[in-house]
Amino acid sequence: MKKPKEPKAGEKMSPAEAKAYVDYLYETMYARWKQKIDAGQFMTQLRAGKLPMPVIRRFFKNWGRFSLEVNGLNAVSYYIHLPFFVRNFDLLGPLCAKIADELISPKPPGHVLVLLKTAEAMKLSRQEVLEDPYLPEARAINDFTHKIFMDGSIAELWGLHVFEESLSHWSGQWFKALTTHYGFSKSQAVYFSTHEEADLEPHALGDTGVEAMGHGAFNRAILERVLQDGNIEFRAGYSMEYCALAMIDLHAQMKRAAMENPYP
Numbered sequence: 001m002k003k004p005k006e007p008k009a010g011e012k013m014s015p016a017e018a019k020a021y022v023d024y025l026y027e028t029m030y031a032r033w034k035q036k037i038d039a040g041q042f043m044t045q046l047r048a049g050k051l052p053m054p055v056i057r058r059f060f061k062n063w064g065r066f067s068l069e070v071n072g073l074n075a076v077s078y079y080i081h082l083p084f085f086v087r088n089f090d091l092l093g094p095l096c097a098k099i100a101d102e103l104i105s106p107k108p109p110g111h112v113l114v115l116l117k118t119a120e121a122m123k124l125s126r127q128e129v130l131e132d133p134y135l136p137e138a139r140a141i142n143d144f145t146h147k148i149f150m151d152g153s154i155a156e157l158w159g160l161h162v163f164e165e166s167l168s169h170w171s172g173q174w175f176k177a178l179t180t181h182y183g184f185s186k187s188q189a190v191y192f193s194t195h196e197e198a199d200l201e202p203h204a205l206g207d208t209g210v211e212a213m214g215h216g217a218f219n220r221a222i223l224e225r226v227l228q229d230g231n232i233e234f235r236a237g238y239s240m241e242y243c244a245l246a247m248i249d250l251h252a253q254m255k256r257a258a259m260e261n262p263y264p
Ligand SMILES: [Fe+2]
Pocket: 067, 102, 111, 195
């Protein structure tokens, strides 16, 4: 895909230019995802039912810790980027719904409940998932995420969030593999069915009666508005494309680390 005009600090993009750039970011992210995650050894073996359970356990143990912390960081980002959402007040509701979704669906404390349910089916305890130190190669994705959430501009942060939509397709593959090859019931694989839906489709926000946007669609809407804002910082070395692709590379690294360090 031809690269559209790169956004710059202080420059407003038109809605059409912003959409073209966001479409480009997503296509670029998906191309990297197909190569490094979808066609990678880990997912290829998982889909075939050939990935050893100790590798699955190691991965999920590390992933669980990351997912808990990233939901905490999302809550912090509400405060850090509040001025943007006050300027773009129509986006504040969907932002709150997305942050709340991770914390209250299906009920408080939120997605960590479905995470622990799937962990239990993998014979992983809450302590093993949420308290044990994780592998250095596996925590790199978390530490990069932390850096961008704390130091990054809103452009960097939503560049990073581009990655989230890939988790819907990835979760669908996990759900299918666990329920067809590994003897998991649908309710045991609930972490993955929850994310296949939440990261792509509109869905119920806990039991509030409110419908939340799919996280991917929400992220795309924010990015388009960020590019039209004209009041956004772009630090050297942290383009939105870099932030999106680094997440795919670090996700692939967590997978390699699990394959090299099975957790019996
Ligand atoms: Fe989640």
